[in-house]
Amino acid sequence: MEPWATSDQVWQGALIFGRIGAVLLMLPGVGESYVPPRIRLSLALVVTLALWPVVSGALPPLPETLGAMAGWIIREVIVGLMIGALLRAFTTALSTAGEIVSLQTALSFAQTANPLQAQPGTTISAFLMLLGTTLIFATNTHHLFIAGLVGSYELIAPAKPLITGDFTELAIRTLGDSFMLGVQLSAPVIVFALIFNLASGLVGRVMPQFQVFFAAAPLGIILGLSVFALSLGVLGTVFIDRYQALARIFAGGAGG
Template sequence: MEPYATADQVWAGGLIFARVGAILMMIPGIGESYVPPRVRLSLALLLSLVMWPLVAGTLPALPPTLGGMVGWIIREVLTGLAIGLILRSFMTALVTAGEIISMQTTLGFSQTANPLQASPGSTLSAFLMLLGVTLIFATNTHHMFIAGVLGSYEAIAPAKPMIAADFAALAVKTLGESFMLGVQLSAPVLVFALIFNLASGLIARVMPAFQVYFAAAPLSVLLGLSVFALGLGVMGTIFIDRYRALARVFTGGALG
């Protein structure tokens, strides 16, 4: 390698690639299973080369031992996986919203293959997950991922101690906020289902001979999906705003 790059340059590029590759393996959209591994590896290599002049000053020197090299690489891979997992975990807000809406509209038994998850889920959850990934790219939020990778070298510099406690606190906070957001996104359908079920129960008590279930089931699906469709634009806007706020944590170096 000496005719093309020095040992220090190869070491710096490999260390950057370890973090960038781990992040790209986990983030929504680029890190999905349907994206060819060669595409992800090529993008990670390209970003590593572009970022090398910008972050080379924050990288440690080439260790004299093999054990030291392996330790630094494992540390960077774990840092990248932690950042990617936090960014991906917020997508569970859409899964929560989809499952709640499916239960309230009696569509919970309608299962379909979700390309963004390992196991199948409800149809509405799969739709909302695909909508979320589409919004990330349509609003250029994926550009913030690149800025976040660069900003992570200020917040979590390799030469500084590993802030595992801050990562754990941020992960717990992100999961809590994603669950709360999922319930908030499904609130219109929850309110509709509450009112509709109360009305159906009242009709069943007033008219015992009337087959309420056969009349209420199709109405519940039709009206519930109508409420869901009317609020879909607001749901997407709120989700992408909250997701961009999470991405700014790494862009602005808030972990530091």
């Protein structure tokens, strides 16, 4: 072990830190606003030191000009933001599912502060976002993030051109899949709301004198939340399986 770092080693560490820091800035749980910046920077530095012996061979040599150095650093930061944005975008499936469940149970006006988003959301949506973040760490899915960081140096090597076209296609597909998954996760409540509203309308037609709204509103909330609670286990399992499949896209580069 050398007691000092050479200029090439400092340059390689800066490149790795640029990508790792950008990814950790966007990751669910780690990149939230309530996490102190010192914690995130310290974690990025530790991960950089851990990955340097593994990925240093894929890094370009030290450029001769300051402009070239800045260009490489900016490129690595952009790559890190791209990867982190994809991993964060998929968590919007839980937000979509929470909004749909809130609409179907007449709780869409129950707004609360969502610590995982920049704006308030429905209570159910905030609950599902926190549940998803908890499942990510409880199932050790964050280990796939570390493997994905290593694999990203094979999928998006610094010495190769930036694959903006492939990333755009993957981003569009990820957003589409996340919205579809959000609808699928809320499907039990959607089916219940459809049947319940049809039954309420039928009762209103058969018994015009009966105050359907006053009886159906609280009953719909109670039964809707009950169906949501019963499907919560399947909801979490399906989400974490799909999220792990997305993380393995980047982690596959490390395994190959």
